[in-house]
Amino acid sequence: MKHLPKHLRPRWRYLAVRIEGWPDAAFDRGDFQRHLWYAAQNLLGDAASADVDLTVVRFAFADGDGWAAVRTRRDEVDRARAAIATVESIDGQPVGLRVAGVSGTVRACEEKYIRSAPEITTERAVAFEGAERTAVVRDGRADVRLESAFAGATTLDL
Amino acid sequence: MYESVHARPDGESTLARQALTAAEYGYSGVVVRNHGDRPCEADYDEIAETYGIDVVDGVEVRADDPSRASGFVGSYREEKTVVSVHGGDTRLNRFAVEQAAVDVLAHPMDGGDFNHVLAKEAARNGVRVEFSLARVLREQGGTRVRAIQDLRKLRELVETYDVPYVVSVDPTTHLHLRAPRDLRAVGEVIGFSDEQIAQGLREWGRVAERNRERQSDRYVEPGVRLGAYEPGDENDQPSDTE
Numbered sequence: 001m002k003h004l005p006k007h008l009r010p011r012w013r014y015l016a017v018r019i020e021g022w023p024d025a026a027f028d029r030g031d032f033q034r035h036l037w038y039a040a041q042n043l044l045g046d047a048a049s050a051d052v053d054l055t056v057v058r059f060a061f062a063d064g065d066g067w068a069a070v071r072t073r074r075d076e077v078d079r080a081r082a083a084i085a086t087v088e089s090i091d092g093q094p095v096g097l098r099v100a101g102v103s104g105t106v107r108a109c110e111e112k113y114i115r116s117a118p119e120i121t122t123e124r125a126v127a128f129e130g131a132e133r134t135a136v137v138r139d140g141r142a143d144v145r146l147e148s149a150f151a152g153a154t155t156l157d158l
Numbered sequence: 159m160y161e162s163v164h165a166r167p168d169g170e171s172t173l174a175r176q177a178l179t180a181a182e183y184g185y186s187g188v189v190v191r192n193h194g195d196r197p198c199e200a201d202y203d204e205i206a207e208t209y210g211i212d213v214v215d216g217v218e219v220r221a222d223d224p225s226r227a228s229g230f231v232g233s234y235r236e237e238k239t240v241v242s243v244h245g246g247d248t249r250l251n252r253f254a255v256e257q258a259a260v261d262v263l264a265h266p267m268d269g270g271d272f273n274h275v276l277a278k279e280a281a282r283n284g285v286r287v288e289f290s291l292a293r294v295l296r297e298q299g300g301t302r303v304r305a306i307q308d309l310r311k312l313r314e315l316v317e318t319y320d321v322p323y324v325v326s327v328d329p330t331t332h333l334h335l336r337a338p339r340d341l342r343a344v345g346e347v348i349g350f351s352d353e354q355i356a357q358g359l360r361e362w363g364r365v366a367e368r369n370r371e372r373q374s375d376r377y378v379e380p381g382v383r384l385g386a387y388e389p390g391d392e393n394d395q396p397s398d399t400e
Contacts (some may be wrong), residue, residue, distance in 0.1 A: 020179075020333060032235035042298060067268060083341035085336045088296045098183055100339055129166075141175060152171030152332045154178050156208060157200075 004104040011074035014057065014103050016113035017084060019066040022150045023121075023136040023143050027090045029059035030066060035090045050082060052076045057106055062143035063121045065138060066101075069109045077102055124158045159338045160362035162189035162216065162240075162301045163324045168196040169330030177209050179332040182391050184339070187212030189328075189362050191264070194230055214366040216265055218241030224253035235259050239369045240362070242288070246270040255280040255287075262324055262367050263288035267308035277315040282321075286365065287312065287321055289358055291341065292328040294348060306348050313350065322363075325358025 003009075019032075033056045040049040053075060058069035072080035081099050098114060103109035119139040126135045128144045128151070135142040135158065142158060144151045163179050167172035174191060180188045192198045194217050202213040217238045219226035227243060227250060234241050242262035243254035246269035254263040255276045263285055266272045272287070280287055289312065293305035316323050325345075329335050336344075338359055340397060345355035376384045 022333075028311045042302075043344075076348060078343045081340050082347040085293050085344050086339040088334075094333045095333065096179070096331075096335060097340075098337045141178060149170065151166060152175040153166075154172065154174040156174040156205065 012071050012104075013074050013077050013107040014106050015070045015072060015077070015080060015084065016100040016103070016109045017063055017068045017070055018098045019068060020099050021061075021064045021093055023064040024150070025064055025090070025093040025095065027061065027093065029042060029056055031090050032056055032059060036070065036084065037085050039087045042081060043083050043086050047150070048079060052080045054080060054083060058110065063138070064118065064143060065113050065121075069106055099149065128153060159185055159269040159356065159359035160187040160189055160212070160214070160366070161185050161329070161359065162191040162324075162362055163335075164192055164328070164330045165190060165198040165200065168192040168198070171330075171332040173198050173202070173213070174205050174209070175332045176329065176335070177205050177211050177213060179335050181209045181211040183335055185211065187214060187363055187366065189214040189216045189366060191218045191240070191242055192215050193218050193244065194234065195220065197253040201278040212247065212320070212366070214239050214362070218242040218244050220244035221250070224249055227253055228257070231257060232258055238366050239366055239373065243286075251276055255283060255285050257285065260285050261369065262286045262288055264288045265292070265311055265328065268293070272312055272315060274315060274319070277319040281319045284322060286324045286361060287316060289313070289323060289325045289350075290328050291325065291344065294344065295327055295336065296334070310349055322361065323358050324361045325355050326362070361372065
């Protein structure tokens, strides 16, 4: 179909979302999208979800660290933020989400708020709470592997 | 704005990690609210200095009955800056709002109830009630619906009787934290005003500042300090000749 003239196209805003999880978290764009839409529907209802849109247009996530660019309508940024904040876990894997910033184009969103090179992640043996453990260390933070779970720590704790 | 956190061993993340994340999210401080039986052993000053964020020593008193809670409040009052009471039980809610020594009644609606009698008492004793967004952010379906209903009830009482309040997401890991701006957006969806959430997050900092002042050696009573005269009002500067 012929695309809309410029003045009739929706005004989009792109939210740069920082995603943090435990190092063993594994989900892809589709999972994130699904949970985002569920969250919006549960919090705001069908009518408002249709308005806030929340399409994931860029996505990268590996080793418990990543980001996404999420599209919303210009006048719905606040409700989009609210919906994003209520995504607590993705397929049972807890995540911490934060809207780092809002831009008018995907490109500006990437350039302004997204670190270009991913932080280098290393796995090494550490001493944590008086025991030998392995930890996934990245950018000053360390996720220490315990018997059945992880503990969030930083290099200060090791 | 401040957030109050449960750090290891009361949560899954260490205080350092919570502080690092909170600093990144734009908070200016964190209040430690570990339950009394699971104290955090971390070096607060080192963390504060490393991550550039204020770290406030606090405790959340958890007890089975008011008389034991009273003992705990008495013993923690001297050493901790912010003393909260783990609410959610009708008798403990009642106890907490009647004690001027208590700074914060935490999550009063989480299993318990709140009414106009408690609201008046809380306002009279200056006990802040907490709006806990934990269940709004981390529950689904009916549980969350009830949590939002509870917050509304509490909010209406707080507004009517002008009760001081704080806002928190009650995080036990750094993944539970949410940025202040995101919380304001959530608050607006569930019926809070933008300013109410911001005010609730700032209140943690205010109570910490007030209590630190009270704990300092120079403090005698409100408005009375030991030491040399210091002009408090800049319009009334005495000359430097004395």
